[in-house]
Amino acid sequence: MSGLLDRRLLLVTGKGGVGKSTVAAALALRLASAGLRTLLCEVNADGRLGRLLGHPEVGADVMAVEPNLSMVDLQPDASMREYVLSKIRLERVYRAVFENRMVKYFLRFVPALAETVMLGKVMWHLRQWPDAPGGFDRIVLDLPATGHALTLLGVPHGLIATLPSGPMSTEAGWMYDLLTDPVMTSAILVSLPEDLPVNETLELAQALRTRLKVRVGAVVLNQSVASRFGAADRAALAGRPGLGALVEAYEEDAQRTEESVERLHAIDAPLVQLPRLVAPELGRGELVSLGDALAEALR
Ligand SMILES: Nc1ncnc2c1ncn2[C@@H]1O[C@H](COP(=O)(O)OP(=O)(O)OP(=O)(O)O)[C@@H](O)[C@H]1O
Numbered sequence: 001m002s003g004l005l006d007r008r009l010l011l012v013t014g015k016g017g018v019g020k021s022t023v024a025a026a027l028a029l030r031l032a033s034a035g036l037r038t039l040l041c042e043v044n045a046d047g048r049l050g051r052l053l054g055h056p057e058v059g060a061d062v063m064a065v066e067p068n069l070s071m072v073d074l075q076p077d078a079s080m081r082e083y084v085l086s087k088i089r090l091e092r093v094y095r096a097v098f099e100n101r102m103v104k105y106f107l108r109f110v111p112a113l114a115e116t117v118m119l120g121k122v123m124w125h126l127r128q129w130p131d132a133p134g135g136f137d138r139i140v141l142d143l144p145a146t147g148h149a150l151t152l153l154g155v156p157h158g159l160i161a162t163l164p165s166g167p168m169s170t171e172a173g174w175m176y177d178l179l180t181d182p183v184m185t186s187a188i189l190v191s192l193p194e195d196l197p198v199n200e201t202l203e204l205a206q207a208l209r210t211r212l213k214v215r216v217g218a219v220v221l222n223q224s225v226a227s228r229f230g231a232a233d234r235a236a237l238a239g240r241p242g243l244g245a246l247v248e249a250y251e252e253d254a255q256r257t258e259e260s261v262e263r264l265h266a267i268d269a270p271l272v273q274l275p276r277l278v279a280p281e282l283g284r285g286e287l288v289s290l291g292d293a294l295a296e297a298l299r
């Protein structure tokens with residue numbers, strides 16, 4: 001259908017709490033199980049995805065955790081340190097300069113710097129061809145919620161527009177080229193069947209396409225509810241204490257799902273509905289089944 005899973009960099013984003021990490025983890029498990037060497041990255045999330053997948057040891061360094069699956073929790077400070085050390089190779093100098101209070105104070109006014117370096121770390125892996133050491137077939141990036149994600153992805157573009165040519169704008173240049181290359185990169189927008197998340201998804205799609213020139217590869221309507229009870233069932237259950245209200249609430253959610261589907265069709269990208277699962281907490285079994293559903297829909 002969309003060939004989405006052929007893109008090497010999959011950017012998962014959406015409003016806070018809509019299921020971005022769930023979708024990113026489900027996709028990564030699925031890609032890895034298909035034999036693709038996959039890197040699942042989260043951003044400054046205190047290792048949440050690692051815990052979700054049973055790998056609490058995942059931190060700021062890329063770590064192989066399962067066959068074909070590596071993970072990392074990107075942290076701006078740690079990425080910065082790694083980057084600078086890879087250039088100057090002297091821990092002592094790094095500490096003297098970057099851990100100096102005055103320098104730290106100034107760095108806070110160059111917020112794009114840490115973000116560029118962090119994004120650069122992910123994209124460095126993308127630049128390596130899959131058969132190079134450290135190369136991955138697929139990178140799934142669980143981005144922060146909308147506003148922060150747009151800021152992060154907008155950094156290379158912003159730098160190119162403002163900086164004179166030099167090493168920093170060269171770095172920004174190749175990142176921008178990869179992010180905006182529709183063969184390489186695609187965004188997956190996660191939404192929920194409610195007004196506000198749908199509004200935000202429509203705005204996000206617009207911002208990604210027009211402002212950042214990033215391809216939107218799919219919209220995922222997470223926690224979709226399918227109508228189950230017809231008018232006759234509802235009439236028969238209406239008088240039953242408790243049950244009637246439950247069925248009505250369920251059908252209202254199904255109605256909201258239908259309305260959301262209709263509104264999200266305004267985005268020119270495949271729409272995938274993932275079901276609302278009933279479980280106290282989603283575990284690996286649920287993630288695998290969501291991953292299968294995504295792969296099936298996005299073939
Ligand atoms: N399809 C689903 N069915 C049932 N529960 C779900 C589903 N998808 C996600 N959830 C639950 O919803 C909650 C939020 O999901 P998740 O953490 O993936 O969202 P997020 O967008 O990454 O949030 P944040 O913005 O905080 O990073 C979690 O408790 C998760 O288990």
Ligand SMILES: [Mg+2]
Pocket residue numbers: 020021022142
């Ligand atoms: Mg998350």
